[in-house]
Amino acid sequence: MNIHPTAIVSAGAVIPESCTVGPYCTVGPDVELGKDCELVSHVVLDGRLKVGARNRFYSFACVGVAPQDLKYKGEPTGAVLGDDNVIREAVTISRGTAGGGGTTRVGSGCLIMAYVHIGHDSVVGDGCILANAATLAGHVIVEDFATVGALNQVHQFCRIGKYAYTGGGTTVVQDVLPFSLTSAKRETHAYGLNKVGLERKGFDSTRLRALQRAYRHLLAGKMNTSQALEKIKSEGATSEDVVYLVEFIEKSERGLHK
Structure with missing residues (x-):
């Protein structure tokens, strides 16, 4: 056994010889x-925790630890994980509570990315992906092959249906339809030139004026992006900064926040 x-391994733990327990x-x-x-390394496994085969736990993951529930008084609850899961850095998976059935469950073949929290009494199905810093409050159900986006917040007792995909930064307060693409609205805008920041980086007045003129065409006028680029070019974009700005826009494959 490696x-x-x-490492500190309690006498009652069951660890097959094929397992590796790091520093x-x-x-x-x-x-x-x-x-x-x-x-x-630095992994904490606690509580009545049963883990299947071929799971890999990365540094600072804490699995089967006491639930973040003020009603919990040390009852002998647990957590169960299936096979072939990847549990990345600083993931927390709480064990269940007496009032919620007593067991938190994660299926098989899941990718649980860094800083994910799976709250007490939650159930995650097979083949799920929970992206970085996704947070499941207690009693959440994530059905098979669903993807929970980065920085998602999922309210207690919500369900995310099979094969659903929730976009990054989405707050889930009701059930998410199976097979759906569900996401918070994207309302990010460019509000103008980062003048103060550029001044702090040593941009002089000549460089700033050239960029401000280009940004007026991009953001303040009624032209679309293609028209704005033509206008900027027609004025003779000789500033190195403006040339870079034009090239950046022309190479964009996902579009621009404007």
Whole structure:
């Protein structure tokens, strides 16, 4: 069994010989790992935690830890993970509560990206992707093959249906339809030149005037982007900054915030 000498593994833990427990990991007495699991380093596994085969836990992941619920008084609750999951850095998966059924569940073949939180009594199906810093409050259900976008906030007791995709930065307060693309509105605008920031970086008045003139055509006029570019070029864009601005716009493949 490959257990690093700095790891702390409780006597009651069940760890097959094929597993690897890296430096400074902590494994509680009621943890049971399946075959070929790897704890990279600084991983905490706690509570009545049962983990399937071939799961990989990256640094500072905390799985099966006590729920963030003021009603929790130390009841013997747990968490269950299936096979072939990837649990990235600083993920937290809380164990269940007595009032919520007692068990938090994650299926098989999931990618749980960095800083994700899976709250108590939540259920995540098979083949799901939870992107960076997605947060599931307690009692959330994420059905099979759903993708929860980065920085999502999912309210208690909400369901995300099979094969759904929620866009980054979305706050979910009701159930999300299966098969859907659900996202918060995108209302990002460019409000003008970053004049103060550029001055702090040493841009002199000549450079700033050239950029301000170009930005008036881009943002303040009634021209579309193509027309604005033609206008900027027709004025003889000799400033290195303006030439770079024009080239940046012309190479854009996803469009521009304006």
